[in-house]
Amino acid sequence: MPKPIAQALSRRTATTPEASSIPYWAWLLPVMLVIGAFYIYPIIDALRLAFTDATLTGGAESYTVRSLQRVLSNPALPTILSNTAIFTAASVVGQQLLGLSVALLVVRGERHHLPGMLVLRTIVLAAWVVPGIANGVIWSMLFSESPFGAINGVLRLLELPTVAWLSNPANAMLSAIIANVWQGTAFSMIVLYAALKSVDPSLYEAAAVDGAPAWERFWFITLPQLKAAILVNSILITIQTLNTFDAILALTGGGPGRATEVLSLFAYNTVFYQFDLAGGSALSILLLLISLVLAALYMLFMPKRDM
Amino acid sequence: MVSRGGILANVATYAAAVLIAAFFLVPLTWLVSLALRTPQEIFFGASRFIPENPTLDNFGQVLRDRGFLNYLWNALKLSGLGALGSVIVAAPAAYAFSRFDFRGRGVMMMAILAVQMVSGLVILIPLYRYMGWLGLLETHVGVIAIYIAIGLPITVWLLKTAFDGVPIVLEEAAAIDGYGHFETFLRITLPLASPGMASALILNMILNWSQFLVPFIMLSRDAQWPISVAIYNYAGSTTASTTHLLAAACLITILPAILAFLLLQRAIVSALTAGAIKG
Structure with missing residues (x-):
């Protein structure tokens, strides 16, 4: 059916009175109930708990700001926050760069009818469906400093010095970032691939007539056209990276020491190992606030016409 | 004819593609290599790759x-029922977003997407206590309920896209035949949107398969664990001399997800892409 007709039909139906014999909100009710019970109410409750002295083991709770003070004055917090910033920033930049590279390769391959590029896309996506916890287990086998560690094993074969991937604090952070980028790249690739496909081809034709070299076409046409997609994608993966810690848990457990302990893992440990429900709630609200602020910051850079 | 510059560029394309493919394939092939070894061969490291x-x-x-x-069975049960629940709860709302024109529709759809960004941890801390009060800690029902909620936002969006693709004239024909609106939705729209609904279901299952935090917090009894929790605990209990077993267990964990993805790659990629362009 031609699109305008379909749209006209849908508009007609939308305004026909008998079409809405069931009020629209009744259709939305199941989703609203679930979101209310599993998101809105828990978030409000987490906010409330942050101002109490609640523990996981139960018992009477009273309102106080002492839990909040204790959490915010914890001497470990600056380390945790800087770990979180490094891990998140490096993961986002790494995933976007690698995702953009794969997307560009696949699009170029399709345009020039190069076989095999779809295989590349499939391989990258396969890493994405690996559960985060398994991701940590797999990479711990690669980074392991025991005989079965793949990377050090290859280094030994090449008679090069081995690297303390997980037991040296600085390397452990790098290792965690590599494992995270390995898994997360596929998402960026898919988003940027879709954005690349929707760039108006006539822009490139005009540039080709002008004789612009490839890097100029990339810099002045492709990148500006991708700006909105890159920003939206950055919001999504920044928040995703802030929120997940299962790969880190399985790879390093946050260690050595606190070298790879990020905010979400810290909040988790506070609640479920120290049973400090109030402190953990405060930390999880802090996590939510950081997500919101970062999302708002990215939106500031959004091109106006795309909003 | 391809120019010389063109050939060079193609060679460069392939060189880059091979490097990137290697980065993504090496971890998985190493896992396979370890999983197929005897205990003795584990200690030969990289020299015994094959x-x-x-x-x-x-x-x-x-x-x-x-x-x-x-553990496999538990994981299948939890992710399957969770995915099914998400699709059932999301379908009416997705239909309303696709078909009705009401005030605040766009805002509500964005709000549902924003919900997706809330960390699982934020909601799990209070939910842990509710589930305790409701007697749903240590039960699969409690875990499935949380899976349904976590999968809901993306499912609403995926199903809306699927319903958008069903021609409205068919629904009008059903209305002329005397079908009520809900009956039309059940008997006409849902069956016609079944390919889109199937890919939403599978994508949800794959995402649920990866879930770790929810079952890890909710379930402490070994017999109830899904495979993600089992592999974490197993990794903590193994030593260097049982690495071949850990590798095999890990491969068993990831294979169902990868196979499901390979079978439905086209549907999953188009679903993700549709979401990406609109989002």
Whole structure:
């Protein structure tokens, strides 16, 4: 059916009175109930708990700001926050760069009818469906400093010095970032691939007539056209990276020491190992606030016409 | 004819593609290599990349003696029922977003997407207590309920796209035949949108398969664990001399997800892409 007709039909139906014999909100009710019970109410409750002295083991709770003070004055917090910033920033930049590279390769391959590029896309996506916890287990086998560690094993074969991937604090952070980028790249690739496909081809034709070299076409046409997609994608993966810690848990457990302990893992440990429900709630609200602020910051850079 | 510059560029394309493919494939092939080794060969490291005496015994041992068959079943049950629940709860709302024109529709759809960004941890802390009060801690029902909620936002969006693709004239024909609106939705729209609904279901299952935090917090009894929790605990209990078993267990964990993805790659990629362009 031609699109305008379909749209006209849908508009007609939308305004026909008998079409809405069931009020629209009744259709939305199941989703609203679930979101209310599993998101809105828990978030409000987490906010409330942050101002109490609640523990996981139960018992009477009273309102106080002492839990909040204790959490915010914890001497470990600056380390945790800087770990979180490094891990998140490096993961986002790494995933976007690698995702953009794969997307560009696949699009170029399709345009020039190069076989095999779809295989590349499939391989990258396969890493994405690996559960985060398994991701940590797999990479711990690669980074392991025991005989079965793949990377050090290859280094030994090449008679090069081995690297303390997980037991040296600085390397452990790098290792965690590599494992995270390995898994997360596929998402960026898919988003940027879709954005690349929707760039108006006539822009490139005009540039080709002008004789612009490839890097100029990339810099002045492709990148500006991708700006909105890159920003939206950055919001999504920044928040995703802030929120997940299962790969880190399985790879390093946050260690050595606190070298790879990020905010979400810290909040988790506070609640479920120290049973400090109030402190953990405060930390999880802090996590939510950081997500919101970062999302708002990215939106500031959004091109106006795309909003 | 391809120009010389064109050939050079093609060579460069392939060189880059091979490097990137290697980065993504090496971890998985290393896992396979370890999973096929005998305990002795584990200690040969990278020099025995292709095992001399490959064996499938490790898989049998893990599935039989370590209870992984049960963990697989739990994971399938939790992710399947969770995905089904998400689709059922999301479908009416997705239909309304696709068909009705009401005030605040766009804002509500964005709000649902924003919900997706809330960390699982934020909601799990209070939910842990509710589930305790409701007696749903240590139960699969409690875990499935949370899976349904977590999968809901993306499912609403995926199903809206699927319903958008169903021609409205068919629904009008049903209305002329005297079908009520809800009956039309059940008998006409849902069956016609079944390919889109199936890919939403599978994508949800794959995402649920990866869930770790929810079952890890909610379930403490070994017999109830899904495979993600089992592999974490197993990794903590293994030593260097049982790495071949851990590798086999890990492969068993990821294979169902990868197979499901390979079978439905086209549908999943188009679903993600549709979401990406609109989002």
